[in-house]
Amino acid sequence: MRKLPAKLASQLYGAAELIAERGLDGTKIEDIAEATGIPKATIYYHLDGKNAVLEFLLGDLLDMIAGAVGVAVASEENARTRLEAAVQAQLGVMLEHPSLCRALVGDLGRATRLPELAAALRTAFYEPIEQLLAEGVSDGSLRQVADPGAVALSVFGAITVAGLSAAVEGPSADPSADAARFSSAVSELVLDGLATPGSRDQRRGEPL
């Protein structure tokens, strides 16, 4: 099943839009066959079924994200700057592939139930952030927070939901402009927060 020929792989992308639109359940194998031009029998020859189609498509997306973010994170800058770069990289890839992103949101449940994908999700999205936050504390460019795990999760959420929503809003005319817009908004939030200097001094105590 692994290693399906390049030609088929590229044809398979023709199914992304379909799956994004109707969800995997709403999409019949026959539909996929028609949309991609690959006959059903051939699909089953290479792939283990519907899920494998999704797995292939999303696996690719996740690899692209992990790759781009990996590059962004590997520079010599301080963690704060690299965090900005990572945000930009992740949003850039996401906005370049809106239908894959829509497929991802739409079938998130299935995706997380596919073990290989679940792992890829983690390494593509969450781990780089977590790492960066820790490094930022070491190099002094990011603040020490009380609960690094929870904060990393939130940062991850801020970035990802922004990208996902952007993808869901139908593809834009200029994805890279959008990516820039969104990533500066996200960075602004994540780095500087929303409190005004005036209200910032009131320390939060124990809520509840």
Next chain:
Amino acid sequence: MRKLPAKLASQLYGAAELIAERGLDGTKIEDIAEATGIPKATIYYHLDGKNAVLEFLLGDLLDMIAGAVGVAVASEENARTRLEAAVQAQLGVMLEHPSLCRALVGDLGRATRLPELAAALRTAFYEPIEQLLAEGVSDGSLRQVADPGAVALSVFGAITVAGLSAAVEGPSADPSADAARFSSAVSELVLDGLATPGSRDQRRGEPL
């Protein structure tokens, strides 16, 4: 179909865990019948099908969230304080109903494809935040940002993903303690950001 008897409604919750675990697709109507004690024929008498089961369960969750957040937002405090309260409220409800949350993530695609739920999602999660951000600028307790829409989206993502992840980590012994922990982490991020004072002066220019 609307207005199913209270007794059945409460029985239906018995299916939440099941759906959370296996996804709606992985759950047969027969399974739901068995888990809830409501026979299949009766389910179909009241509900329009599998989707309606999900719609009912998630609709309830969303109502609870919208309600709790609504209360939090309605106080006399400044927007910044109310934002903290809203975060706490949303996470509180989410952590109290982990299996509903898991069902929500798992079948997000389906949920957003059910028009009534899509609207409820918006009003429960996104709109209060958006509103609060605008009010914070007016009352001076929150900073004016370049792209309020995108920032609101990110804040929404930060809160929601934190809650969702917490819900996915299996139910905890003390949900309200967890809610407090997570909500203070999220508030810390959203209000104060992560940049250290030292690195904060380097303004971000045009990325890309």
Next chain:
DNA sequence: TCGTATGTTGTACTCACGGTACAAACCAAG
């Protein structure tokens, strides 16, 4: 006490779709 309306449930059915089986054709490479 009946009659009618409304809910409850079991059983049996239909039908769409995912997946499989298989045989025929195709296409290298040796």
Next chain:
DNA sequence: CTTGGTTTGTACCGTGAGTACAACATACGA
């Protein structure tokens, strides 16, 4: 030509959602 992988059409099977329907329960007003 032969051999071994690939490609594809076609026919088929099993599962599970949804439907039909009849029998039964329950309530309630006349």
